[in-house]
Amino acid sequence: MPECSESRLAGILFLDRTALLATAMLAASTLADAQSTQRGYEKGAGIYTSQTYAIDAAQPAKRSNNGGTTPAEVENSPGVRQINADVLHALGYTGLKVTAAIIDIGIMAGHPEFSGRVRPGYNAFDGSANVTDGNGHGTHVSGIFGAAKDGKGMFGVAYEASLLPIKVLDDRGNGSAASVAAGIQYAVNQRIHYLCPARCSDPNTLVAGHHQFAPFAINLSLGSSSPSDTIRNALIDAVNAGMVVAAAAGNDGRANPIYPARYARDAAANGQIIAVGSVYFDAAGRPQINSWSNRAGDTRDFYLVAPGYQVYSTYPKLNPKTRQYEATYATLSGTSMATPYVTGAVTLIKSGWTYLSANQVSSILFDSATDLGGDGIDEIYGRGLLNLQAALAPIGSLSAPTSRRASLPLTGTSLTGSIATGAALRAAGRAGLMQVAAFDRYGRDFQVDFAPTVSRAASIGNGLAPMLAALDSAAERTYSLDGGTMRVTYRSEATRLALGHQVGGNSGSSEGEFTVSAADTAARELTFGFSGMGAHSFGLGGELARRGEIQFISALENPYLALASRHTHFGIGLPLAGGLRLKFGTLVSDPRATAYDPALSQITGRHQSMGLAEVSGRLASALWTLGVGRLQETDSVLGTTQTGAFSFSGTAETSVVNFGMAFSPASRMTLGGQYTVGHTGGTANHADSLVLGYTDARSKGYGVFASLREAFRAGDSLTIMVSQPLRTASGALQMVAPARAAVDGSPVMASRSISLRPEGRETRAELIYLSPIDRRAKWFLGMAVRDQPDHESTAPRETTIGGGFHAVF
Secondary structure, three states: OOOOOOOOOOOEOEOOHHHHHHHHHHHOOOOOOOOOOOOOOOOOOOOOOOOOOOOOOEEOOOOOOOOOOOHHHHHOOHHHHHOOHHHHHHOOOOOOOOEEEEEEOOEOOOOHHHOOOEOOOEEOOOOOOOOEOOOOHHHHHHHHHHOOOOOOOOOOOOOOOEEEEEEOOOOOOOOEHHHHHHHHHHHHHHHHHHHOOOOOOOOOOOOOOOHHHOEEEEEEOOEEOOOOHHHHHHHHHHHHOOOEEEEEOOOOOOOOOOEOHHHHHOHHHOOOEEEEEEEEEOOOOOEEEOOOOOOOHHHHHHEEEEEOOOEEEEEEEEEOOOOEEEEEEEEEOOHHHHHHHHHHHHHHHHHHOOOOOHHHHHHHHHHHOEOOOOOOOEOOOEOEEOOHHHHHOOOOOOEEEOOOOOEEEOOOOEEEOOOOOHHHHHHHHHOOOOEEEEEOOOOOEEEEEOHHHEEOOOOOOOOOHHHHHHHHHHOOEEEEEOOEEEEEEEOOHHHHHHHOOOOOOOOOOOOOOEEEEEEOOOOOEEEEEOOOOHHHOOHHHHHHHHHOOOOOOHHHOOHHHHHOOOOEEEEEEEEOHHHOEEEEEEEEOOOOOOEEEOOOOEEEOOEEEEEEEEEEEEEOOEEEEEEEEEEEEEOOEOOEEEEHHHOOOOEEEEEEEEEEEEEEEEOOEEEEEEEEEEEEOOEEOOOOOOEEEEOOEEEEEEEEEEEEEOOOOOOOEEEEEEEEEEEEEEOEEEEEEEEEEOOOOOEEEEEEEEEOOOOOOOEEEEEEEEEEEEOOEEEEEEEEEEEOHHHOOOOOOEEEEEEEEEEOO
């Protein structure tokens, strides 16, 4: 690039040498590519990035339309893909309602690529609105920035942005510091005019309906080797007005950028001036700095590179016959061509998040650039290659504000539903009710869908579990003690595996899975057990087993007992007058079943306990039981647990009533059933999270059975069971979560009520046949069918067929 003459007022500012060469060739009516000293460029070599960002899990909402294009137009716009601007375009980030000032030679405003988007311009030489480009450089730069995506020619980075053309150089590419400074100051004044009715202290104050005309970015594809206080002062005014300036680094192959790009290093620039160098893409698609591009040097912290070699863009071609300029296209090279890519990037980010400040926008581009050259910021590539896909991704950790104005990190967030609530919570996720707005380091809002973190409801065992439990019960051991009896039922390893319990190892979690019931001659009973076997002692199933009338039947389990995970139980049974019996019991969940909550940075004390009281007796030939209970859960509700931004701290209490009855219509047949219902009181969340709490809820479950003894041979039994696992009938989880960012960037909070009632209703049908082999061994054959398993209305039916044997040695 030619040096400025120090004898002239503040020096003369020249355009890129390669651009002037192309102008001379076009004046002779010959369209040809400007030649560069760089070799090895291959058109369409591809996109190169050093890292890949997944934006589907956390991405901003679609903002605009994508325009119409053709393969040829896309092929002619490789730079858009090389900086990954097409990723933003796909989401509707197009520069709509954002204006950039193109301070240059002017523009061919009548070029179809700018139709309807060119603002009235300014001529810094005479103060008029005449910004005619008699050179081509300004029009070419403008096209790279914002040519329309219309299926013709090529398209720019911000193809729906508005352009404010400001002519500060004559048609030969010459100008003065005074003209450039006047052009910058005009852009500043336009911003102030449209943001504030008068010069105001807050440059980000918006005037409804007019802020889109306030230029946010300035493109300076020009420069000089000499500094100018006049230009510097105008640039500082632009910085103070809340603008981002992208300035060409120059084409002299020097170690440092030229001015005004070199002012980017000044503290007064506040990181809002970006020096731009040029790269080409080699045959392997790798970006390499052009030999003629000035390097980052002492401006490395505020230096980006972008495509600047053989860039195809809009151009005015002089018709020698009519002496009129016609709209066409040309290929030019230089840092002048690289600079509008950065200006376009600034505009796209601003169009996506209008509340971002100029410093935030430029910082996002610096932080997200693809590192080139030496590791980290270096003196050749500075921050690296402009990468809009990375700029679109969250920078820093995402957090979500709560209704109490706290900000919660999203790491470790999960929601685990029980058999009663899991299907409803997953349905809420599918309906978009688990989607919230989260904010990155710069306050940008991203839509984060927590639906994938909602865990599938864990079934209490697979289809084999009830068959194996019946086999375990059939292998019950009975001992005589001083006239009384003691019954012991163990869980076999096969049953533990079917239930999902750990088997083996040193954790102790697979040991001690048994229940004991001891009775004296007065029918007073003491029962206890470990690892969630309370159903063997309570309810209709427990009473039938105690009386020895039938083996344990899983369909008769009180479903609320399973919510006290891996509990230890203890109970006392006493005879009453009139053949009645009274039983009291308690269950406490395994204290080892704790969990770590990253949001609370501590081990949580989630546990459950339940108190039970029941009375049983006979009515004619029927055995009946009536029980009440009180389930208390700490930091969970109906078995639902939450962590991270969904953290829950509180105590939920559920009142439970169950009634069961069994009778024998024939000597070898028993029919019966049990119905259980619960009411959970509303519970407030004492933790500061997105969850406010739970409303009152009702839940229920039932089971019926028919059992035939000696169906085919002595000692065998055939049992048919139909049941519905615990299901929530009413109730809701209450949330207040950020839905989006307001115009000023503040979170817009939205209340949500997520129903706990699942759409489906699981029905289980089971058939089990047990038969002795000898006095020490039994075998079984069974089938289980689950319709709408886990209460998932769309889940396919599950069928399990199994068989096995149990032997005591």
